Amino acid sequence: MDLELLVLGDTGWGDEMLRAALVTLMVSLSAMSIGLFISIFGTLSKLSNKIYIRVLADAYTTIIRGIPELLVIYLLFFGGSNAIMGLAKLFGYYGYIEINAFIIGSVAVGAISGAYSTEVMRGAFLAIPRGQVDAAKSVGMNKFLIFKRILVPQVLRYALPGLGNVWQLTLKDTALIMVTGLVEIMRQAHVASGSTYSPFTFYITAAILYLILTTASNKVFNSAENWANKGVRRA
């Protein structure tokens, strides 16, 4: 293995790999945010009284969790630009439109992550004893105050371990965005190994970068869990 390939600067690929790791982190963060945003609506729909809203939310989580991530990404990558171009035709624009790979990647992985987050959040919501909401109502809290003081702090506590898992999944799913051409860790490793004929060197570097990202974020989630559980009495 030739480690000179990995030095920083013009002669090596080290700085390119690090920059790609940053892109991976950014895509994962925006995908996770999109997923969390979706999961708020997903959870509320799954707990809704109206059956068609529940069915819609169930269909979303079942389909996304039942088909391969790669297919979801392909579908949104090709389907997304087709849809935008179709929309543009209505306004009289007939050229080719390519959506930014970063945006498409975040949306695709976000849609996947959203399905998993929805299930986690729903479980956390149902874990809160109903008596607490009744008690809050009886002291005259309005809906917003109940949400803010009773539900959110506890949902956070119950959901954090599950969300930590979803984050790890999301981080690893971003490797698939390489098929859209976005230069994240996998794409960079692919390009670098193509031009240097040292695939092992670069893919093992990619693996180490992912390990660093997953281990570091694991630490963050652990301390977040400790913070959210500081009011819980432990035996």
Added chain:
Amino acid sequence: MNYELMIDTFPKLLGGSYITIQLVTISLFIGFCLAIGLALLRLSNNYFLNFFAKTYVFYFRGTPLLVQIFLIYYGIAQFEVVRESLAWIFFKEAYWCGILALTLNTCAYSSEIIRGGIQSVPFGQIESARSTGMSRFLLYRRIILPIAFRQALPAYGNEMILMVKATSLVSTITIMDITGIARLVIAKTFSPVEIFIAAGLIYLTINFIITRLISYCEFKLTPYLQKSE
């Protein structure tokens, strides 16, 4: 939406599901056998065995499967020693590289599931088995493993579904599974949406069958939970 095209490509995609199912069953079977061993290493008191199992699981759970597949298929070829050895017969075939990567990956996840199952066996049961004079092997065969499997079955069902989805990644190393054939047809017809939806339907069906089978097994394995007539 071109429904005619969807119906036309359906048989082609179904042909690919043969490879998908093959990949899933082979890697799940070998992976599961290895995972039992790995789980026992993880639970052993020997520091080195324990450390090996921990590192293995850490690596395979901390990196994306795509990296693992590329590392085996493209990466191994970097070493001339391998290319000139007998092992090259194995590593030059995308199919075997795909199976190897999937097997090693599912082995790591399954071993954690099995470990959780083994650790959930109540200690009193192990103690009473010992008090009747069961040997270590008999204890595992009659008490620990059956209870652990029952406990681990729902989580293992999830792992099976994850594996079905994971096989779609081997299409990136030229294996013609469902996704691989879908991409091939798209390259000819330029209508990605219809064909990816058709492929998605096949994956959904496979996963639906697996969830049904798993819940049937769960039902059969927990007779004490069913209401007596």
